[in-house]
Ligand SMILES: Nc1ncnc2c1ncn2[C@@H]1O[C@H](COP(=O)(O)OP(=O)(O)O)[C@@H](O)[C@H]1O
């Protein structure tokens with residue numbers, strides 16, 4: 001039996017690159033969709049927030065010296081591209097996906113309307129939230145926390161490049177050790193940067209737990225959904 005009825009899954013844009021330098025790696029996106037399909041077949045309602053780092057960091061050189069807000073809008077548009085790719089891959093894999101955007105771009109994707117998103121989830125469709133929160137100066141991690149709270153998800157699952165929260169950035173400190181679970185106060189107090197503080201604070205206030213796990217580990221999503229020991233749980 002799955003441990004959750006409704007989840008909000010945050011997928012790293014950068015992870016979509018696979019081994020490529022930028023853009024969307026076909027094998028990687030197909031594999032991610034297969035893992036999502038597996039948990040939906042278990043009866044879990046899945047909403048996804050997708051990042052944009054794979055595309056946006058590819059053009060970031062050109063954004064040097066730009067207004068932060070303008071660059072952020074470019075980043076949000078990058079997430080729309082990823083969301084379209086993800087939705088299309090889901091449809092081809094036999095899932096029914098609905099992409100909803102936080103910024104008005106109606107000819108391309110339908111706008112985010114909360115009751116409509118809830119309806120889709122009840123119908124067993126996978127909802128892909130594009131364009132983050134729709135506001136500059138935020139991240140897609142914060143969008144995941146926000147949408148997770150809005151749709152009443154029981155947990156936010158962050159699938160990322162590391163397999164959990166470490167005592168220090170494992171990329172910089174090889175001695176860092178991984179937590180099995182940690183409180184919001186501790187993760188914020190120690191400035192552990194696996195997710196931004198805005199996202200952590202929002203989840204803490206809403207008592208919405210977060211699980212951080214590796215996007216590269218096969219079957220990790222299923223194990224997390226089954227409530228098995230995988231990654232790091234951040235809780236109140
Ligand atoms: N204490 C920590 N524990 C785990 N990862 C950390 C920590 N501090 C920094 N990081 C870094 O955070 C990164 C994940 O965050 P981010 O780059 O925002 O991922 P995403 O693309 O999934 O949003 C990891 O690659 C890791 O190097």
Ligand SMILES: O=c1ccn([C@@H]2O[C@H](COP(=O)(O)OP(=O)(O)O)[C@@H](O)[C@H]2O)c(=O)[nH]1
Pocket residue numbers: 011012013014015050051052053054056071072073074075076078079131132133134135136137138139140141143
């Ligand atoms: O609510 C949001 C979400 C995203 N972004 C912009 O979109 C980029 C891509 O998102 P993110 O870096 O979170 O993607 P990921 O790291 O998951 O690939 C960010 O750097 C921001 O510039 C934004 O301005 N507001």
